[in-house]
Amino acid sequence: MEAFEKLVRQYDRQVFRIAQHIVQNREDAEDVVQDAFLKAYEKLDQFQGNSKFYTWLVRIAVNEALMRLRKRRTGRMVSIDEDVETDEGSMPRDLADWSPDPEALYGQSEMAEILRKTIQGLPPGFRVVFALRDVEGLSTEETAETLGLSIPAVKSRLLRARLQLRERLSRYFKRRDQKQAQDGAK
Amino acid sequence: MTCTEFLAQLDEMLDQPVAAPLRADLEEHLRGCEHCEITLNTTRKTIEIYRSHEIYELPEDLRDRLHRAIRAKCRKC
Ligand SMILES: [Zn+2]
Numbered sequence: 001m002e003a004f005e006k007l008v009r010q011y012d013r014q015v016f017r018i019a020q021h022i023v024q025n026r027e028d029a030e031d032v033v034q035d036a037f038l039k040a041y042e043k044l045d046q047f048q049g050n051s052k053f054y055t056w057l058v059r060i061a062v063n064e065a066l067m068r069l070r071k072r073r074t075g076r077m078v079s080i081d082e083d084v085e086t087d088e089g090s091m092p093r094d095l096a097d098w099s100p101d102p103e104a105l106y107g108q109s110e111m112a113e114i115l116r117k118t119i120q121g122l123p124p125g126f127r128v129v130f131a132l133r134d135v136e137g138l139s140t141e142e143t144a145e146t147l148g149l150s151i152p153a154v155k156s157r158l159l160r161a162r163l164q165l166r167e168r169l170s171r172y173f174k175r176r177d178q179k180q181a182q183d184g185a186k
Numbered sequence: 187m188t189c190t191e192f193l194a195q196l197d198e199m200l201d202q203p204v205a206a207p208l209r210a211d212l213e214e215h216l217r218g219c220e221h222c223e224i225t226l227n228t229t230r231k232t233i234e235i236y237r238s239h240e241i242y243e244l245p246e247d248l249r250d251r252l253h254r255a256i257r258a259k260c261r262k263c
Binding site for chain 1: 190193194196197200201221224225227228229231232233235236237239240241242244248249251252253255256257259260261
């Protein structure tokens, strides 16, 4: 039990972050973290030790989070395959360059709000791949294993998630002077 | 190399040291294509920004509540 508490302390922040990325709602994320750790505790004897504890735990948490999302939107199918058959973002449209230091354009909390709003617009199946791979730093292989996806599927979702986020962030981070120069030239 | 081909390989530029022959092709395209250069740089920045900002922080009070709940339930099982 004490050893388990140590694991909770070690991983609760990551699990919470991943849950938030999927469910996009604090109360649900809180429940997901609780349920995920409880499940992990119950199944501890099934943990084989041939994969890392962290990725095993993340797999439990992702499943819990998707279940929550499903419950919240009753009647709608929610799986990590949902809405991913879209071409959106596969070809960049906004080609204006960004300000050299976009982070200087906004305050900390405003920035966090922009980032939350932006990632919220992505389908869950893209959000989760981006969160695991780019935010939490899992490898492509670990992400594939955690989500039960093939490696090419992870790669293609990751690429489209990144391009969609980039496209959406462009609205906020575009060079202002460039736009004004264009307007002035009209 | 076309822009579409370049974009399909974007992760090669972002994620790992690219094998030399492919890298040369990608870099050659970049030298002649401002659009792909911008896309590459701003995508890299997108990842960096998401990595460096804690957008879903777990507040201490919530953390305490979580730990208490987990401890209470684990005792029962
Ligand atoms: Zn190009």
